[in-house]
Amino acid sequence: MRVSVDVCVVPMGTAASVSAEVARCVEILRRHGLNPRPHPFGTAVEGEWDAVFGAIRACHEALHAAGVPRLMTTLKLGTRVDKVQSLDDKMRALADRLAPPAV
Amino acid sequence: MRVSVDVCVVPMGTAASVSAEVARCVEILRRHGLNPRPHPFGTAVEGEWDAVFGAIRACHEALHAAGVPRLMTTLKLGTRVDKVQSLDDKMRALADRLAPPAV
Amino acid sequence: MRVSVDVCVVPMGTAASVSAEVARCVEILRRHGLNPRPHPFGTAVEGEWDAVFGAIRACHEALHAAGVPRLMTTLKLGTRVDKVQSLDDKMRALADRLAPPAV
Amino acid sequence: MRVSVDVCVVPMGTAASVSAEVARCVEILRRHGLNPRPHPFGTAVEGEWDAVFGAIRACHEALHAAGVPRLMTTLKLGTRVDKVQSLDDKMRALADRLAPPAV
Numbered sequence: 449m450r451v452s453v454d455v456c457v458v459p460m461g462t463a464a465s466v467s468a469e470v471a472r473c474v475e476i477l478r479r480h481g482l483n484p485r486p487h488p489f490g491t492a493v494e495g496e497w498d499a500v501f502g503a504i505r506a507c508h509e510a511l512h513a514a515g516v517p518r519l520m521t522t523l524k525l526g527t528r529v530d531k532v533q534s535l536d537d538k539m540r541a542l543a544d545r546l547a548p549p550a551v
Numbered sequence: 552m553r554v555s556v557d558v559c560v561v562p563m564g565t566a567a568s569v570s571a572e573v574a575r576c577v578e579i580l581r582r583h584g585l586n587p588r589p590h591p592f593g594t595a596v597e598g599e600w601d602a603v604f605g606a607i608r609a610c611h612e613a614l615h616a617a618g619v620p621r622l623m624t625t626l627k628l629g630t631r632v633d634k635v636q637s638l639d640d641k642m643r644a645l646a647d648r649l650a651p652p653a654v
Numbered sequence: 655m656r657v658s659v660d661v662c663v664v665p666m667g668t669a670a671s672v673s674a675e676v677a678r679c680v681e682i683l684r685r686h687g688l689n690p691r692p693h694p695f696g697t698a699v700e701g702e703w704d705a706v707f708g709a710i711r712a713c714h715e716a717l718h719a720a721g722v723p724r725l726m727t728t729l730k731l732g733t734r735v736d737k738v739q740s741l742d743d744k745m746r747a748l749a750d751r752l753a754p755p756a757v
Numbered sequence: 758m759r760v761s762v763d764v765c766v767v768p769m770g771t772a773a774s775v776s777a778e779v780a781r782c783v784e785i786l787r788r789h790g791l792n793p794r795p796h797p798f799g800t801a802v803e804g805e806w807d808a809v810f811g812a813i814r815a816c817h818e819a820l821h822a823a824g825v826p827r828l829m830t831t832l833k834l835g836t837r838v839d840k841v842q843s844l845d846d847k848m849r850a851l852a853d854r855l856a857p858p859a860v
Contacts, residue, residue, distance in 0.1 A: 578753070625730065648677035
């Protein structure tokens with residue numbers, strides 16, 4: 449089953465700034481071939497179910513191994529059977545409906 | 552790796568009321584032995600990583616097989632290595648700090 | 655406009671255990687008359703839009719004033735115009751469909 | 758109080774495709790001056806607390822007025838008092854730590 453997932457990993461029990469931990473996760477998601485697209489509140493990925501959740505597990509394992517005592521990750525997980533829709537397709541469907549931003 | 556997860560499955564392309572689909576998921580999570588605790592915005596579960604995500608996948612598969620064209624599931628996923636903390640432990644830690652509600 | 659909201663406040667830049675901060679928020683939500691119902695991953699509340707978001711703002715202000723440098727709060731926010739549905743109604747609709755748990 | 762918020766509006770009781778409703782919300786968030794940045798799972802905005810939540814309320818009101826019976830919106834809401842950090846700052850902090858993607 450193909451899924452698209454928005455991944456937001458929040459380290460707890462660490463410093464307030466977490467860009468190092470987030471970058472570490474983006475690198476792991478890349479190495480797993482999931483086409484990660486970071487945005488200000490997370491990273492969108494897409495792939496087969498087991499590959500995606502295996503990669504997210506690898507993120508948790510890597511951060512805990514690096515000393516993060518607690519993680520609270522928020523995921524949004526989309527599946528659909530009425531059509532095939534990639535992350536690019538989602539962005540294109542929205543862009544087609546939006547007026548260009550005023551300059 | 553042990554995880555506790557909050558699962559909120561939102562069917563799209565269906566009627567506005569989704570309690571049948573939510574109940575279906577709770578039954579599936581029960582059958583997978585994950586100790587599901589429904590609340591007004593989802594269901595908390597706990598277990599081993601692969602068991603939990605296998606059960607969530609089974610929820611998606613069952614609802615799609617039943618005709619739901621699209622699912623948008625929100626998960627909160629907690630892991631910690633500083634201590635073992637069950638869902639019961641989490642609720643107890645909070646209750647110990649709360650004054651009883653005023654009558 | 656009436657809303658039901660699931661509130662999960664995650665302090666960052668603090669210790670890994672956050673039950674004190676969560677309890678503080680539940681007390682604030684109670685004082686604002688929002689009928690808070692804590693669960694293992696947050697607290698469900700219900701009320702008028704401005705009252706609810708005023709109370710959530712009060713939670714952020716109180717925790718920052720108490721020294722929390724950063725907060726990442728996740729909200730689920732439900733509104734519907736096809737029917738009136740309280741948190742109790744939501745739980746009842748689900749319970750009516752669930753078999754009693756096996757003993 | 759300044760906030761940055763990730764907004765993901767999910768219409769329920771409608772067709773499975775919701776790009777029209779999402780585009781409508783992005784337009785409303787623009788008109789409220791919140792610098793919306795759509796991504797595959799939502800739209801990041803930033804501004805003063807009351808302006809942000811007023812705009813999100815306007816999204817709910819507009820979609821219900823247009824016939825959507827139920828909305829389930831997921832928000833991530835970030836505040837911090839240790840530093841000022843815009844959405845651009847967040848993306849830059851991450852980019853500075855990421856290796857360029859392999860070609």
